[in-house]
Amino acid sequence: MATIKDVAREAGVSVATVSRVLNNNGYVHEDTRVLVNEAIRELNYKPNEVARSLYKKKSRLIGLLLPDIRNPFFPELARGVEDEMQAKDFRLIIGNADEKPSKELDYIDTFIQNNVIGIISATNHTKRDHYNNLSLPVVFLDRTSNDHPSVFANGMEGGKIAAREMVKRGCKRITLLKGPGELQTAQDRFKGAIEELCVSDVNFNVMATSSFSFAEGEKSAKILFKDFPDTDGVIASNDAAAAAILHEALRIGKAIPEDLQIIGFDDIPLSSLLFPPLSTIRQPAYEMGKEAAKLLIRLINNEHVAEKNIQLPVSFIERQTTRKVDDNG
Ligand code: RIB
Numbered sequence: 001m002a003t004i005k006d007v008a009r010e011a012g013v014s015v016a017t018v019s020r021v022l023n024n025n026g027y028v029h030e031d032t033r034v035l036v037n038e039a040i041r042e043l044n045y046k047p048n049e050v051a052r053s054l055y056k057k058k059s060r061l062i063g064l065l066l067p068d069i070r071n072p073f074f075p076e077l078a079r080g081v082e083d084e085m086q087a088k089d090f091r092l093i094i095g096n097a098d099e100k101p102s103k104e105l106d107y108i109d110t111f112i113q114n115n116v117i118g119i120i121s122a123t124n125h126t127k128r129d130h131y132n133n134l135s136l137p138v139v140f141l142d143r144t145s146n147d148h149p150s151v152f153a154n155g156m157e158g159g160k161i162a163a164r165e166m167v168k169r170g171c172k173r174i175t176l177l178k179g180p181g182e183l184q185t186a187q188d189r190f191k192g193a194i195e196e197l198c199v200s201d202v203n204f205n206v207m208a209t210s211s212f213s214f215a216e217g218e219k220s221a222k223i224l225f226k227d228f229p230d231t232d233g234v235i236a237s238n239d240a241a242a243a244a245i246l247h248e249a250l251r252i253g254k255a256i257p258e259d260l261q262i263i264g265f266d267d268i269p270l271s272s273l274l275f276p277p278l279s280t281i282r283q284p285a286y287e288m289g290k291e292a293a294k295l296l297i298r299l300i301n302n303e304h305v306a307e308k309n310i311q312l313p314v315s316f317i318e319r320q321t322t323r324k325v326d327d328n329g
Helices: 004-011 015-023 030-043 049-056 073-087 101-113 155-168 184-198 214-227 239-251 269-273 285-300
Strands: 061-066 091-096 119-121 138-141 150-153 173-178 203-208 233-235 261-266 279-282 309-312 315-317
Touching: 004 015, 004 030, 015 030, 061 073, 061 101, 073 091, 073 285, 091 101, 101 119, 119 285, 138 285, 150 155, 150 285, 155 173, 155 184, 155 233, 155 261, 155 279, 155 315, 173 184, 173 214, 203 214, 214 239, 239 261, 239 269, 285 309
Parallel strands: 061 091, 061 119, 119 138, 138 150, 150 309, 173 203, 173 233, 233 261, 261 279
Antiparallel strands: 279 315
16 A cells, blocks of 8 residues: 555655645745646545645544444444534544443443544443543434433434334333333333323333343243233334344244234334335434434534434335234224
């Protein structure tokens, strides 16, 4: 890979002259600038972003921390962040924390060592002190913090909608999956659903799950039909769990949605491809990512920010794991 010295040699100028052309600072004769740019093209030279950021003392690098890159919800978030950052000439360093505080801390150190100028974090570790001590702007995404700028969806409303739609469709014995108790997003949607179910005439039971992963969903599905074989409606904690429950229900011969109705939460791209396609609560993940990027850029540029906690609406996506309302007479 060509270095700045190779470019200087090719153009017949000093390294300092090449640096002035790259950083667009200091006087460079137009003919010399042409020679340097020709040498850069000829050698396909790519400036070392970290070295350049150290020189300019201000990089264009942003750290994005995701909790589980195997869950399709998070790439949707990341894409929204990346599109906005790319459009504004920033670049991402992405870390996967695996929902582990130790790994999260490691990535924060990595971000700092790479001279990032801002961090977007979809974490949920209640201890925020490792963020409070940072001397750069942080935006929390999906998983929020009252004392930090955050972008998130209205999880409580999503839980209410899911419960309301199931009651409306005639479910009488609902199983409500409670997502990982330590995550605010799981708590919010669970609280919303519980509030709605408690004022209905429906029997319901709660099943706790320890993670939002597909593996946990598969485990929960087997337990669910063993412990609650006559359930006629499942409100899942997220689409990964809903997909696993749908798979297990079909495997044991249940007709969907005639015998069992299922609602997920997230609306990941996979959900519309399941058979039957999954009814779910849509979180606007891409838009959430984009809003988080816009908020962080405003903070980096020290612009006035009217609202530092941005909540986006959710919506019910009716597909075919729930009955049509008029089917219930
Ligand atoms: O599916 C992953 C879940 O974790 C989503 O519901 C999202 O809200 C995140 O918190």
